Amino acid sequence: MSGLSTAVTDAIAAIEAGPQGPSVGAFFDLDGTLVAGYTAATFYGDRLKGRDVSPAEFLRTVVTAVDGELGGDPTRIAHVAFSAMRGESEEAFADLGERLFRSKIAGTIRRESRALVLAHQRAGHTVAVASAATKYQIAPVARDLGVEHLVCTRLVVEDGQFTGATDGPMLWGRHKASGVRAFAREHAVDLAQSYGYGNGYEDVAFLSSVGHPTALNPHRDLRAAAARLGWPALDLSDPVGGSLLAVGRTAAALAGMNAGVGLGLAYGLARGDLHEGRNAAIRLATHLPMAIAGVSMNVLHQERLWTHRPAIFVANHQSSLDIPVLGRLLERDFTIVAKKEARWDPRAVVGSVVIDPAWIDRSDSESARATLDGVVERIRSGTSLMIFPEGTRSATPVLGPFRKGAFHLAAQAGVPVVPVVLRNTGELMRRSSLVLNPGVVDVCVLEPETDWSVDDMSERIAALRTKFEETLARWPA
Amino acid sequence: MSDVSDEDVERWSGAAGWSSAPELTAMQTLLWRAERHPVQSSTSTVVIDLDRAPDWDRLVAATEWGTRLVRRLRQRVVDPVVPTAAPTWADDPTFDLAYHLRREQVASREEMLVHAAQIALRPFDRTRPLWEGVLFEGLGGGEGAGGAAYVLKIHHALADPLGTVQLLSMLQSGQRAHTPRKPLGDEVVAPVEPDPVDLAVTGFRTGVASLPGTVRATVRRVGLAATRPQLVVGSTLRYGASVRRLLTQAAPPSPELSPRTGRMWSFLTLDAPLEPLRSVARLGGGTLDDAAVALVLGGLRRYHARRDSTVAELPVGVRVSLDRADDLGNRFAGALISGPLSIEDPVDRVAAVRGEVLSLHTERALEVLDVAAPLLNRMPSFVGASALRTAEAPDAFVLTLPGPPHRRYMAGAEVQGMYVLGPLPGAALTVCLVTCGDTACIGVNVDASAVADLAGLAECLAEEVAAFAG
Numbered sequence: 001m002s003g004l005s006t007a008v009t010d011a012i013a014a015i016e017a018g019p020q021g022p023s024v025g026a027f028f029d030l031d032g033t034l035v036a037g038y039t040a041a042t043f044y045g046d047r048l049k050g051r052d053v054s055p056a057e058f059l060r061t062v063v064t065a066v067d068g069e070l071g072g073d074p075t076r077i078a079h080v081a082f083s084a085m086r087g088e089s090e091e092a093f094a095d096l097g098e099r100l101f102r103s104k105i106a107g108t109i110r111r112e113s114r115a116l117v118l119a120h121q122r123a124g125h126t127v128a129v130a131s132a133a134t135k136y137q138i139a140p141v142a143r144d145l146g147v148e149h150l151v152c153t154r155l156v157v158e159d160g161q162f163t164g165a166t167d168g169p170m171l172w173g174r175h176k177a178s179g180v181r182a183f184a185r186e187h188a189v190d191l192a193q194s195y196g197y198g199n200g201y202e203d204v205a206f207l208s209s210v211g212h213p214t215a216l217n218p219h220r221d222l223r224a225a226a227a228r229l230g231w232p233a234l235d236l237s238d239p240v241g242g243s244l245l246a247v248g249r250t251a252a253a254l255a256g257m258n259a260g261v262g263l264g265l266a267y268g269l270a271r272g273d274l275h276e277g278r279n280a281a282i283r284l285a286t287h288l289p290m291a292i293a294g295v296s297m298n299v300l301h302q303e304r305l306w307t308h309r310p311a312i313f314v315a316n317h318q319s320s321l322d323i324p325v326l327g328r329l330l331e332r333d334f335t336i337v338a339k340k341e342a343r344w345d346p347r348a349v350v351g352s353v354v355i356d357p358a359w360i361d362r363s364d365s366e367s368a369r370a371t372l373d374g375v376v377e378r379i380r381s382g383t384s385l386m387i388f389p390e391g392t393r394s395a396t397p398v399l400g401p402f403r404k405g406a407f408h409l410a411a412q413a414g415v416p417v418v419p420v421v422l423r424n425t426g427e428l429m430r431r432s433s434l435v436l437n438p439g440v441v442d443v444c445v446l447e448p449e450t451d452w453s454v455d456d457m458s459e460r461i462a463a464l465r466t467k468f469e470e471t472l473a474r475w476p477a
Numbered sequence: 478m479s480d481v482s483d484e485d486v487e488r489w490s491g492a493a494g495w496s497s498a499p500e501l502t503a504m505q506t507l508l509w510r511a512e513r514h515p516v517q518s519s520t521s522t523v524v525i526d527l528d529r530a531p532d533w534d535r536l537v538a539a540t541e542w543g544t545r546l547v548r549r550l551r552q553r554v555v556d557p558v559v560p561t562a563a564p565t566w567a568d569d570p571t572f573d574l575a576y577h578l579r580r581e582q583v584a585s586r587e588e589m590l591v592h593a594a595q596i597a598l599r600p601f602d603r604t605r606p607l608w609e610g611v612l613f614e615g616l617g618g619g620e621g622a623g624g625a626a627y628v629l630k631i632h633h634a635l636a637d638p639l640g641t642v643q644l645l646s647m648l649q650s651g652q653r654a655h656t657p658r659k660p661l662g663d664e665v666v667a668p669v670e671p672d673p674v675d676l677a678v679t680g681f682r683t684g685v686a687s688l689p690g691t692v693r694a695t696v697r698r699v700g701l702a703a704t705r706p707q708l709v710v711g712s713t714l715r716y717g718a719s720v721r722r723l724l725t726q727a728a729p730p731s732p733e734l735s736p737r738t739g740r741m742w743s744f745l746t747l748d749a750p751l752e753p754l755r756s757v758a759r760l761g762g763g764t765l766d767d768a769a770v771a772l773v774l775g776g777l778r779r780y781h782a783r784r785d786s787t788v789a790e791l792p793v794g795v796r797v798s799l800d801r802a803d804d805l806g807n808r809f810a811g812a813l814i815s816g817p818l819s820i821e822d823p824v825d826r827v828a829a830v831r832g833e834v835l836s837l838h839t840e841r842a843l844e845v846l847d848v849a850a851p852l853l854n855r856m857p858s859f860v861g862a863s864a865l866r867t868a869e870a871p872d873a874f875v876l877t878l879p880g881p882p883h884r885r886y887m888a889g890a891e892v893q894g895m896y897v898l899g900p901l902p903g904a905a906l907t908v909c910l911v912t913c914g915d916t917a918c919i920g921v922n923v924d925a926s927a928v929a930d931l932a933g934l935a936e937c938l939a940e941e942v943a944a945f946a947g
Contacts, residue, residue, distance in 0.1 A: 070718045174815070177829065177832045181825060181829075191762065192762065202836075204835050204836040205829075205832025205833060206832070208836075211762070221840070222839055225839040
């Protein structure tokens with residue numbers, strides 16, 4: 001299961017079959033195309049929440065927005081917003097952009113848009129985001145997608161502060177089109193061979209500048225125009241949002257997890273075997289909540305989870321869902337390493353009773369080493385270890401750098417490393433979200449790697465990380 | 478030699494079947510009733526350059542034949558006394574070819590163009606067939622054989638510019654020699670001379686007969702609005718927004734092209750080699766229509782620069798197909814775009830025009846006039862006239878028309894160019910580009926009261942033609 005719709009697979013095949021190299025451009029609109037929804041709305045929502053927006057400014061914004069919808073000048077709303085930013089620090093605004101990206105916008109990047117971007121990157125095309133938004137909205141998204149070029153609206157900054165004016169026109173409608181054409185001239189991009197993706201009615205001029213326009217999740221007016229103009233329309237699935245039902249199911253799932261833990265431990269106590277009790281608790285605590293939340297798994301090479309135990313399981317980390325998912329995969333006889341500060345985190349307490357993590361004190365290297373020695377001992381005696389080598393959850397499916405700890409442990413304990421690639425846990429449960437959405441988690445267990453030693457460790461880690469990346473980019477059938 | 482060529486016969490039999498609907502269409506009716514010549518005019522003029530003066534008797538005979546082949550040329554419009562029905566075509570029992578076809582002597586082509594503009598400015602006699610042809614002789618200025626020009630003035634109700642060029646292409650001959658025994662269409666039974674009062678009464682009866690259906694449809698629509706208000710309100714608001722965008726969002730008119738009176742027409746003609754125009758169009762990802770608009774904008778850009786004006790864009794009226802974008806479909810809508818004056822590179826200008834024109838296809842209200850025409854036609858004519866005026870007039874209308882692909886002859890004279898000079902409904906200039914063989918014949922009607930330097934404008938347009946030619 002590739003997880004991509006047939007239409008997207010076909011589009012990617014067409015890109016692969018078409019001309020390659022940097023003279024071919026691929027231009028992506030941001031709002032509604034690369035990401036679902038409007039990044040500007042996220043920014044404005046934050047502004048409403050955090051800082052004071054005067055009733056007059058709010059009213060002006062609403063009236064301008066409604067007028068833009070009713071056939072007035074739709075770019076005026078942006079200019080109202082830009083002039084309200086006068087005097088604000090550019091640096092603070094850029095930081096806000098990063099913060100909102102991590103907390104909100106990252107979760108709205110469409111998986112299939114990401115696949116399209118990647119397909120163009122593999123073809124060596126010159127990929128750019130072409131948007132009326134500002135770089136503070138676009139840059140984090142573009143960086144995450146590995147897109148270097150931005151064709152966007154620029155704001156005038158003087159002495160580190162916004163003046164409230166734009167540098168040149170707002171790149172909306174015809175101005176976006178001419179921005180793209182100017183970019184093509186500068187970068188020797190052949191527009192007749194290039195691709196464009198947009199969703200709004202204002203994108204027609206931009207799309208008509210390229211030889212291969214695609215209306216991506218188009219608004220109804222663009223859809224009508226695309227039909228008339230003979231342009232393909234491509235409908236991508238949106239990242240699932242937290243529906244009320246999902247919220248209810250999440251609560252039930254949490255209750256199920258606790259019930260599972262309780263039942264398992266009770267069973268162990270009754271049998272007088274805490275070890276078996278723990279394993280029963282893991283099974284119940286992972287199966288119950290995932291069943292209640294409507295999350296199932298599609299696992300490739302499940303057998304590799306059992307051939308090399310005890311082992312160190314390494315996985316990429318995007319979501320709080322990763323832990324129950326891995327718990328359900330590994331089923332029994334495993335533990336994790338956690339930092340000492342997390343010990344009294346109320347969410348961890350229940351879990352820690354079940355899997356008895358090795359608590360590590362990062363501030364005290366002496367005691368940390370002692371703990372790790374203890375861990376090595378536990379591994380040798382049959383308990384596998386589960387580690388996220390990225391160290392922290394990433395906001396998007398893009399891999400962070402791998403830390404070496406897990407691999408040192410593998411070398412010391414003399415056990416193999418089993419790589420587990422998790423694809424879409426971040427989509428079912430966003431990074432900062434407490435809501436779990438129903439869906440199928442795609443899991444691929446890679447070939448276990450044995451014989452770790454300090455000598456070639458760095459190269460092998462890099463090679464393994466590349467394997468993760470490749471698996472995420474081209475999900476094996 | 479005098480044999481009829483197959484191609485000619487085919488074309489001529491096509492002409493016989495040309496436009497035979499008994500009534501005016503809703504759109505033609507709107508234009509017919511709302512006409513306020515010359516300010517709100519529906520009259521087009523075609524100027525045909527000929528290599529020599531054709532034999533007058535032969536031209537008269539050919540025209541006589543043409544009016545028998547295409548009955549419409551002998552028919553007039555009969556309007557009902559009150560607008561309950563569409564106007565009807567009826568044979569004109571008093572048809573007199575001499576009223577419609579005459580000849581004049583001039584000393585030069587410039588003089589001919591001045592005369593042509595004056596002919597165009599004179600209103601039609603609306604009780605007669607709606608065309609007038611004048612052969613101008615002596616264009617060579619007395620030197621040698623000299624050229625001639627045939628000027629045809631035709632009303633939109635009879636033929637729009639596209640239809641006029643089609644009709645002329647169909648009626649002209651593929652050879653210089655005379656074709657005897659030219660075919661005629663089947664003898665059509667002339668419609669009974671309709672009475673305006675009868676027409677009104679019949680129209681009213683039809684209206685009453687269809688009343689129950691109309692009422693049912695209205696009730697259904699009201700019912701829908703009552704049961705699904707969001708849907709109806711939403712789509713109404715979106716439609717209204719689209720109308721508003723179409724009417725208001727083009728650039729404001731250029732101050733360099735005012736004040737317009739619409740009462741002083743001045744005709745210009747230009748020739749441009751077609752191939753370079755087509756290749757610029759291709760490079761910019763556009764069509765010949767887009768290139769024509771870009772060419773006119775380039776000329777106006779030069780004109781504005783010459784007069785130290787810094788206008789960045791101006792409104793241009795274009796024709797958009799309501800079927801598929803690049804088809805020569807049957808349904809067209811006029812719409813305004815903002816034409817850029819700031820782009821120097823012709824290729825980039827074509828691309829920009831292309832984007833503007835295609836963007837119109839997102840507007841659901843593009844066909845608003847088509848939809849509103851039947852309703853407006855039930856109202857007193859001034860309502861339709863003001864509806865047509867609601868739209869902001871563009872600075873320029875630009876239209877591209879396919880002309881004959883091969884050499885054509887009129888009564889033994891070779892056609893050397895065919896220029897369409899459209900009306901000026903509020904615009905400062907109307908430009909029509911007709912493709913004739915390998916040449917684009919560009920006819921420009923200029924509101925002389927709006928353009929301070931007519932000769933300068935002509936030079937600017939010519940310079941732009943040269944720029945397109947590379």
